[in-house]
Amino acid sequence: MRVLFVSNNFPTDLRVKIHGIYKRMGLFIDAIKGLASIDFLYYVSPSFDISQANVAKLEQEFAQHWQADITLTLCHRSTRKHQFLRRPNYLPGALNFFEQKPYISLSGKRQVAALEDCLDRKPDAIFAHRLQAMCPLMLAKAKLPPIFFDLDDIEHISLDRQLKQPAPYRKKDRSYHLYLPSLRHAELKAIRKAQKTFICSEQDRTYLAEQLKLPGIVTIPNAITMPMPHPLTNAPTLLFIGSYTYQPNVTAAEFLIEQVWPHVHQVMPESKLIIAGAHPESIRGHQIPPPGVEFTGFVENLDELYQKVRVVCCPILSGSGTRVKLIEAAAYRKPIVSTRIGAEGLDLVDGEAIFLRDHAKTFADACIELLQNDQLCQRLGNAAYTVASKRYDRAQILQQIQHHL
Structure with missing residues (x-):
């Protein structure tokens, strides 16, 4: 059996690319490789080296990393943009989903041709990783095998929430609201084109399958390998972790630093806030951190990080899907304070x-209470661990995926 795996999210460094999107991608790759050979088609930045020699080198690295029989194809994304008098022009995207940023980058003739070339290897199925990967599939004229589609986030919900955020946290250009009708229509069309569509939570499944009456919707939760538990630390340390190339994480970090942290630090001047994850330079305040705030950048050893953390924060204000960071924190038995959107679907x-x-203020008060109350910390952390071990253990979720494939 052979599966063509199509994605816009190429892990240029398999050591560093381990946050939410890539963890979920790896979950499906591990499930597929137990059933089939995998042909990868990744769409990459126009500056990325896709020479035959470099692709061969990367193919060898991928095969070794995944311990699987694979082939690798890379195709540059399109650089087309719509501008009018040197300003972004949103009208084409409002009328046509394939003209929207970021979907336009996978919707050109070259990107569709790359997909059709991969079909020459006669895959038995196609796995589309996220909505962007569905663009060339929806535009291809060739006959396609069954498509399995990991939607992950519901993109029209995610965009709508970003647009409704209060300034300074919402998208700066409100013209993006013109995209919503076309985006929603295309997203539902992509779901109907797939044999099965995988989403993160029962809440999303209910919305798509029961409210919108869409077929083939299957819940595949995010999952992690359960780590060894750590004893509760007395250090009054809060943690937020994420990749800051993802705008909702940037917004969450700024909300935490600028609005929550001052309350905590005033009550507990000895406390510390760790902002961990790659590309923290995107966050306001990174250059001159407020007192008590530490930016670590990418952290390779999560065990060491969680050992010195008492409370995990997830102040996400927009986006959709579910947060791997919360499942991870629960698996480490850490007490968690989150917004409702941050914990949605879990x-x-x-x-x-x-x-x-x-x-x-209430977010800060909850953090302070946990920093000062050992018994409450242990109760919340143990209860979160119980949920994670029963619902989000990676070995169980791999079996679910293979069953559906």
């Missing part, structure tokens, strides 16, 4: 396995 009950707080 089986963590407010007051039992997590604290859900949407306003800066």
Whole structure:
């Protein structure tokens, strides 16, 4: 059996690319490789070296990393843009989904041709990783084998939430709201084209399958390998972790630093806030961190990081899907304070396995309470661990994926 795996998210460094999108991608790759050989088609930056020699080198690295029989094809993304008088022109995208940023980058003739070339190897199925990967599939004229589509985030919900954020956290150009009708229509069309569509939570499945009456919707939760538990630390340390190439993480970090942290630091001047993850330079305040705030950049050893952290924060204000970072924190038995959007779709009950707080002051108060109360920390952390081990263990989720494939 042979599966063609199509994605816009190429892991240029398999050591560093380990945050949410890539963890979920790896989950599906591990499931597929147990059933089939994999042909990868990745769309990459126009500056990326796709020479035959470099692709051969990367193919060898991929085969070794995944311990699988693979072939690798790379295709440059399109650089087309719509401008009018040197300003972005949103009208073409409002009328046609394939003209929207970022979907336009996978919707050109060259990108469709690369897909059709891969079809010459006669794959038995296609796995489309996220909505961008569906663009060339929806435009291809060739006959396609069955498509399995990991939607992950519901993109029209994610965009709508970003547009509704209060300044300074929403998208700066409000003209993006013109994209919403076309984006929603195309997203539903992509789901109908797939034999099965995988989403992160039962909440998303209910919306798509029951409210919108779409076929083939299957819940595949995000998952992690359960780590060894750590004893509760007395260090009054908060943690937020993410990749800051993802705008909702940037917004969350700025909200945490600018609105939540001052309340915590005023009550507990000895406390510390760690902002961990790649590309923190995107965050306001990175150049001159406020007192008590530390930016670590990419952290390779998560065990060491979690050992010195008492409370994990997830102040996400927009986006959709579910947060791998919260499953990870729960697996480490860490008490968690999150916004409701941050914990959306996860089986963590407010007051039992997590604290859900949407306003800066109440978020800060919950963090302070956990920093000062050992018994409460242990109760919340143990309850979160129980949920993670029952619902989000990677070995169980791999079996679910293989069953559906």
